[in-house]
Amino acid sequence: MTTALITHPDCLAHVTPPGHPEQVARLEAVLSALEPLGLTPTNAPMAAEDDILRAHPKAYVDTIRAAAPDEGWRSLDADTHMSVGTLQAAFRAAGGAVKAVDMVMGGAAQNAFVATRPPGHHAERETAMGFCFFGNVAIAAKHALDHHGLKRVAIVDFDVHHGNGTQDLVEEDDRILFCSTHQMPLYPGTGHAHETGVGNVLNVPLREGAGSKAFRDAMTAHVLPRVAAHRPELLLISAGFDAHADDPLAGMMLVEDDFAWATSQLCDLADEHCAGRVVSCLEGGYDLEALGRSAYAHVQVLKERHDG
Secondary structure (H helix, E strand, O other), X not given: OOEEEEEOHHHHOOOOOOOOOXXXXXXXXXXXXXXXXXXXXXXXXXXXXXXXXXXXXXXXXXXXXXXXXXXXOEEOOOOOEEOOOHHHHHHHHHHHHHHHHHHHHOOOOOEEXXXXXXXXXXXXXXXXXXOEOOOHHHHHHHHHHHHXXXXXXXXXXXXXXXXXXXXXHHOOOOOEEEEEEEEOOOOOOOOOOOOOXXXXXXXXXXXXXOHHHHHHHXXXXXXXXXXXXXXXXXXXXXXXXXXXXXOOOOOOOEOHHHHHXXXXXXXXXXXXXXXXXXXXXXXXOOOHHHHHHHHHHHHHHHHHHHOO
16 A cells, blocks of 8 residues: 545646646646656545535535636635635545545555645635635545444644634544644734633744744654544644745745654654555645655655555
8 A cells, every 4th residue: 555646637627826826836736746656546526515605604615616716706705705616625625635545444545645726724614715615634534434434533633823713623533633734813813822612722823934953842842642642543734835935925944844744754654653554735835846755754754654
């Protein structure tokens, strides 16, 4: 078993307005960067309605469907826009995360990277925001629990922005541990250490310019022990690479090796607690070259863990 790469051409059809950072070229950069790893892509299916409804009410899903334009763009807020291809891309992104869980839990892959867009970790229960429409990682976590009969899963989010949506979707479910490192202050303004859900949320805010040592110290002192204590049967990662020093939207000043290190540490925990089962989903990352290099570093670790 090795690493599954899950993606779909429909995710290139989510076209944002000119100059928008969450652009088609992001996914192109990621897929191009991953080519040397020789992974055979698996198509992300459309998410089943039942899977979406584990995280979002039907009225919200209907609202997103109704907002889909026949031409041009429709803006749900100042940052979050729908084009003709957005609805299908959003269902593929959620469906890809669910497919990754099924492949890893079914033994078809040891771990998986879901290279789709739009991202998901800002989508709250009834609010699309921050470039996100459906809570892809939260949907995958709930599917793992309900469909595969797991008792405990963990989500680790190292995107530079706090995953307010994921937190909103899981903070009342103690089967799901959510841990986030993120820059603060920064969009969306959530993620304070006192936000703890029902004891299942760990937020570790870091200052602008924190750099590699502060990030690694936060992971080592707080995130990794908390994940170990939860003893997850599946580990999910919200893999945002916008904490990179070259990223235009933030300033945490990480480098590719930090993402590789974090991935390795999380894989060690997965080996110990959940038979190496890891599902990682692409979130942010807006400098195309840094995004490609960071995604490669992340997936290379996933792939090399169990090759041969």
